[in-house]
Amino acid sequence: MRRGTDVPLIGGLTMRHPMKTAFLAALGAVVFATVAMPACSYAAAAAPLPKSATDSPVEQALDTKIDLDLEKTPLVQALLYIKQACPALGLTIDPEVTRVGAEFANCTVTMKVKQLPVRGALRVMLSRILVFKVTDGGVVVMTPAKMQKDVSTVSYPVKDILDRLSARNKALDDDGRAVAPPSSVDVDAVYCKPPKVLLNVVSGVVELTGGPEVLWRKNGAGGDDFTDDSLIILQTPRGHELVAQFLDLLRKGLAAPDGGAIAFPEPEGVAETRRRLGELVDLDFEKTSLDNVLKFISEVQRGLNIIIAPDLEADGFDLSTRVIDFKAKRVSVASVLDLVLGSDLAYRVEPGYVLITTRERYYSENLAVALYPATDILHAILKHRILTCASSDVGRELVAAYDELLGACPWVVSSSADPRIALWSDEGGPAMVDLLAGILIVRQTPEGQERTVAFLNLLRQAFALRDASLAKPPAPTQVLAAGDPVSPEEAEMLRRLGREIEISLSKTRLDKFLKFVGEAGSGLTIVIDPDVAWSGIDLSTREVTLAGRMAVESALLKALGDDLTYLAMPDYVFITKCENALRGLPFVLYPVADIIDAAMKKHAPAVFQKSLGQEGEELRAQVYEEATNQLIELLKDEVSTDPRAARWTSDGICDKITHLAGVLVVAQTRRGHEKVAEFLTQLRRELQAPQK
Numbered sequence: 001m002r003r004g005t006d007v008p009l010i011g012g013l014t015m016r017h018p019m020k021t022a023f024l025a026a027l028g029a030v031v032f033a034t035v036a037m038p039a040c041s042y043a044a045a046a047a048p049l050p051k052s053a054t055d056s057p058v059e060q061a062l063d064t065k066i067d068l069d070l071e072k073t074p075l076v077q078a079l080l081y082i083k084q085a086c087p088a089l090g091l092t093i094d095p096e097v098t099r100v101g102a103e104f105a106n107c108t109v110t111m112k113v114k115q116l117p118v119r120g121a122l123r124v125m126l127s128r129i130l131v132f133k134v135t136d137g138g139v140v141v142m143t144p145a146k147m148q149k150d151v152s153t154v155s156y157p158v159k160d161i162l163d164r165l166s167a168r169n170k171a172l173d174d175d176g177r178a179v180a181p182p183s184s185v186d187v188d189a190v191y192c193k194p195p196k197v198l199l200n201v202v203s204g205v206v207e208l209t210g211g212p213e214v215l216w217r218k219n220g221a222g223g224d225d226f227t228d229d230s231l232i233i234l235q236t237p238r239g240h241e242l243v244a245q246f247l248d249l250l251r252k253g254l255a256a257p258d259g260g261a262i263a264f265p266e267p268e269g270v271a272e273t274r275r276r277l278g279e280l281v282d283l284d285f286e287k288t289s290l291d292n293v294l295k296f297i298s299e300v301q302r303g304l305n306i307i308i309a310p311d312l313e314a315d316g317f318d319l320s321t322r323v324i325d326f327k328a329k330r331v332s333v334a335s336v337l338d339l340v341l342g343s344d345l346a347y348r349v350e351p352g353y354v355l356i357t358t359r360e361r362y363y364s365e366n367l368a369v370a371l372y373p374a375t376d377i378l379h380a381i382l383k384h385r386i387l388t389c390a391s392s393d394v395g396r397e398l399v400a401a402y403d404e405l406l407g408a409c410p411w412v413v414s415s416s417a418d419p420r421i422a423l424w425s426d427e428g429g430p431a432m433v434d435l436l437a438g439i440l441i442v443r444q445t446p447e448g449q450e451r452t453v454a455f456l457n458l459l460r461q462a463f464a465l466r467d468a469s470l471a472k473p474p475a476p477t478q479v480l481a482a483g484d485p486v487s488p489e490e491a492e493m494l495r496r497l498g499r500e501i502e503i504s505l506s507k508t509r510l511d512k513f514l515k516f517v518g519e520a521g522s523g524l525t526i527v528i529d530p531d532v533a534w535s536g537i538d539l540s541t542r543e544v545t546l547a548g549r550m551a552v553e554s555a556l557l558k559a560l561g562d563d564l565t566y567l568a569m570p571d572y573v574f575i576t577k578c579e580n581a582l583r584g585l586p587f588v589l590y591p592v593a594d595i596i597d598a599a600m601k602k603h604a605p606a607v608f609q610k611s612l613g614q615e616g617e618e619l620r621a622q623v624y625e626e627a628t629n630q631l632i633e634l635l636k637d638e639v640s641t642d643p644r645a646a647r648w649t650s651d652g653i654c655d656k657i658t659h660l661a662g663v664l665v666v667a668q669t670r671r672g673h674e675k676v677a678e679f680l681t682q683l684r685r686e687l688q689a690p691q692k
Contacts (some may be wrong), residue, residue, distance in 0.1 A: 003306030012371065022399070032607060039146050039437060041161030050323075056144055058134055061088040064351070064495060067109050067649045075107040078125055079141065080335055081228065085223045086118055092136020096146050097130060104129060112306040117269070117352050124355060127311045133237075142221070144212035151215060151236055156247060159229035163255040168375060169439035184196050188384060192641040195226035201434055201441065202231060206242045206371055208443055211604040214239035246369065253371035253439045259460070261453055263370035269351025276304045277334040277349065291319035293326070293340055305353035317345070325533065328525050331571055333454040339574075342531055343419050349446075363430050368444050372456055374405070380463040381405060384593065401661075406658045412455045415587060415656045415667045420447040458482045458589050462663045466591035473594065474686050479677040483588030486670065488572035497553040497568055505548045510542040513559055517552060524552070529576035530687065537577075553671075557643050568670065586647060590680055593662030598629050598687040612626050628659050632685075638679045640687060 022103055029479050064086050070078055083091040097104060109125050122132050122139070122225040131147050133140045138430075203224060207216050233243055235678070245264060253262050279301060285293055291308070298306040303440050307317065324340050337347050338352070346362035348355045357365070371616025381401040386394070410424045421444050431448060434441040442452050461482035469480055486494070501520045505513060511528075518526040528539070544559045556566050560575070567574040639645050646656075646669050656667035666676055 003476055017228050023655065028224050041604060042654070045651060052077065054134070057088050057092060058136075058138055060135070060197070061086050061090075062122075062139070063119065064088075064118050065115040066118060067114045067365060068116065068121060069108050070111045071110040072110055073111055075104065075125060078109040078111075082118060082121065089118065092138060092140050094140055094142035094146055096143055097141060099143070103104045103276040107310070109310055111307055113307060113353060115303070115352065118351055120350055123350075124307055124310065124353075127309065141314075145461055147213055147238075148215050148236055152238055152240070152367040153234045156231045156243060157229060158195065158231055158247065158360070161198065161250060161254065162195065162229065164251075165437040168254065168439075171375070175204070195228065198436075199224060199226050199233075200540070201436065202243060203233070204245055204434075205246050205443065206235065206431060207241055207439070208367065208432060209369060210236075210238055210580050211365065214242065229302065249260070249369070249371055250436075250439075252565065253373055254437070256371075256373050258373045258438075260458075261370055261372055261449075263449070264368060266352050272312050273304070273349050273352065276301060277354070278332050279339070280330045281336065282329045282338060283326055283331070287323050288324050288326075289320045289495060290322035290324055290340060292401065294319070295322050297333060297336065303678055307353050307355050309355055309357040309361070311361075313319065317358070319356075319599075322530075324530055325528065326530070327529050328572055329595075331525070335569075335571075338420070338528060340530055342534065343580075346420065358420060359665060362420075363445070366445055367422060367430060368446060368449060369441070369443050370441065370449050370452070372452065373438065374440050374441040374456060377456065377459055377463070378402070378405060380467075381684055384466075388621065388662070397486050402435055404660055405440070406433060407660065408665065409433055409440065409442070409452065411453065412587060412665055413444065413451045415585075415665075416445060418451075420445055421451065422448060454484065455587075458484075458587075459539075459660070459663070462589035462591050463661070466593045469591055469594040470597065473688060474684065474689070477681065479681050480590050480591045480594075481673075482591075484586055489570070490670070493570060493573070493649060497556075497573070498551050500549050501555070502549050503555060505547070507543045508670055509540050510544055510559060511539040513544040513546075514539070517555060517572075518550075519629075525572040527574050528573045529574060529580065530574065531580060532577060535577065542631050552640070553644060587656070587665060587667040588673050588676070590664040590666060590676065591662060592628075592631060592659075592664050592680065595631065595683055595687060596662065596686075599627055599631075600624065602687065632657055632664070634658065634677055635666075635676060638674050639672055641667070642671060642675045645669055645675055 064080070066085055068078075068081075068082075073081075075524075077406070079091065079093065083089065107127075107129060111124065113121075122141075126132060126141065130141055131144050133142060133147060133150070182646075206214055209297055213236060231243075233240070235243060249262055249264065256262060268346050281297070281300065285296075288296075289391060294306050294308065298304060322342075326336070326340060328336070328680055336512075340627045341347065341356070344359050346357060346359045346366075348362055350356055355675070378398075381404055382394075382398055385397040385400055410431075414421055414424065422431040424431045424433065431445075432441075432443045440452075440456075442449065444452065459482075465480045468474075501517075505516070505522075508516070514526050514528070518524045532539070542561070546555060546558060550558075556573075560566065563578055564575060565578050565647075567576060600623060604627075648669075658665050666673070668676065
């Protein structure tokens with residue numbers, strides 16, 4: 001983004017000028033204006049899988065549940081046990097497996113589970129060394145290389161998809177022409193996605209979803225081609241299954257109204273595992289190894305199998321050396337796992353079990369594909385660009401609208417610094433986002449998909465508020481904001497953190513201080529991030545001296561120093577390092593187009609002269625960008641004065657604020673958002689006030 005220098009636009013102030021003097025001593029009631037959120041969630045509309053031989057004896061055998069008690073058992077013996085326990089499986093090992101060599105011969109399995117589907121047991125045992133293929137005669141264990149030799153070429157008719165893509169792009173162009181004069185660009189020719197582009201999208205989704213069971217073009221595999229109305233694809237059986245699923249998904253997305261989500265369905269049994277992860281537990285661990293913590297949870301939560309991936313040890317992870325100090329009441333199992341696994345480990349939810357694996361493998365093996373019809377959002381961005389720049393080139397502005405949405409969505413999804421959200425492809429990660437005729441195609445973890453849904457829903461709210469504020473100035477005490485409402489649990493936590501307590505402590509150990517605050521703060525559950533100890537920070541060596549009556553949150557901030565902070569979660573207070581504090585920050589969208597428009601008319605009226613022509617369009621767009629950046633800088637300066645807000649600093653500890661089509665997207669603490677709301681409310685008052 002381009003930044004201004006010393007041109008005053010916002011409230012007659014320069015970028016670096018603080019706005020403290022402009023604020024009233026007290027602000028009236030803050031009213032969040034909202035519009036109805038479309039009923040939409042990540043798993044709201046799942047595309048059915050194509051019919052397959054799911055009722056075959058082999059498939060039924062794979063769904064058979066077995067008990068296993070294996071301790072460093074050779075993989076060959078473990079497979080032999082499964083073969084004997086499930087004769088209907090017809091399990092055989094391909095002769096080429098022996099060519100894997102010592103890696104296969106030395107592979108052992110440690111697994112103690114009850115009622116685990118055979119399919120899941122095989123996937124865990126074989127890990128990344130081998131795969132299994134389902135045939136009419138039974139299950140064959142083979143190498144990924146052998147699997148990728150079993151390929152065939154299939155022609156997929158896609159004329160209906162290409163026609164719908166063209167029609168949707170033309171509709172976007174027509175919407176733009178209703179706002180601006182005719183375009184000099186043939187939008188249909190520019191935006192109609194040809195078969196080649198569709199082929200690239202399909203191939204990318206299949207490769208990133210299928211793993212070692214599909215053919216990867218980047219590994220030298222060729223043979224894919226296209227005609228005017230067909231895709232010709234060379235793939236493995238699993239690859240062709242995914243191609244058919246994705247094309248079916250895309251057809252449903254093209255026919256669906258805006259505001260929904262269409263996704264591959266989760267395997268049967270995953271929902272039940274997720275339900276079990278939501279159950280609440282009471283835990284009290286002191287210097288307990290991580291492997292014993294996981295065993296305890298699995299035993300207490302009967303029927304919840306927690307399996308440690310066999311390749312963790314080979315990757316250098318020894319869970320017996322990781323010491324956990326953790327005490328909490330009424331915390332979900334999922335929250336416990338998120339906390340104790342740290343930033344380098346993760347858990348994958350599977351039918352009947354939870355797999356503990358590396359964060360890297362979690363990203364590569366746990367990404368789902370979902371489609372989000374969003375032509376309404378594209379049109380809202382396009383309309384804003386045309387009106388902002390008085391542009392007469394719809395084609396050019398539509399290109400920019402595509403780019404803005406493609407840039408904003410990944411930024412917002414990853415802005416929480418949640419380690420459960422995968423890095424995007426341009427960051428070197430496996431996640432991807434594409435845009436076909438107003439349909440966002442997102443490949444992300446389940447947590448990333450949930451954040452995508454939330455962002456798109458809030459963006460629709462924010463654009464509706466933006467347009468309403470431009471048509472009629474909001475009331476002086478009204479805050480325009482679209483954000484997830486504060487839950488009753490969050491509100492109660494904030495109330496308890498704001499409660500004043502009497503403190504008289506001198507040179508008290510920080511760990512004992514936190515225990516004192518938990519007891520004095522109406523029984524607050526305080527959880528310390530294991531990463532604090534793993535980073536070498538010993539709370540028992542730090543001393544706290546505090547005296548007087550103060551709010552719990554103020555006491556925490558004073559005691560934790562510059563390298564530690566706290567996060568207010570719905571059911572506990574999380575003590576963590578400052579660089580980890582972005583995780584879980586709520587984001588709120590603030591429409592500010594009316595503020596920018598009023599500031600420009602007040603301080604740069606010359607850019608609205610129609611006689612300037614195309615040069616005037618470019619100047620107006622530049623000034624609008626300058627004004628927006630000045631507003632962001634002023635906002636950062638003001639919010640940073642509140643110690644309860646996440647810090648906006650030049651070193652990137654918290655730089656989570658951007659803008660999209662007249663809307664600011666801000667990731668902050670709840671207290672930080674209160675400050676943002678106050679700032680924007682006061683700024684509107686000043687801009688609406690008559691000039692003296």
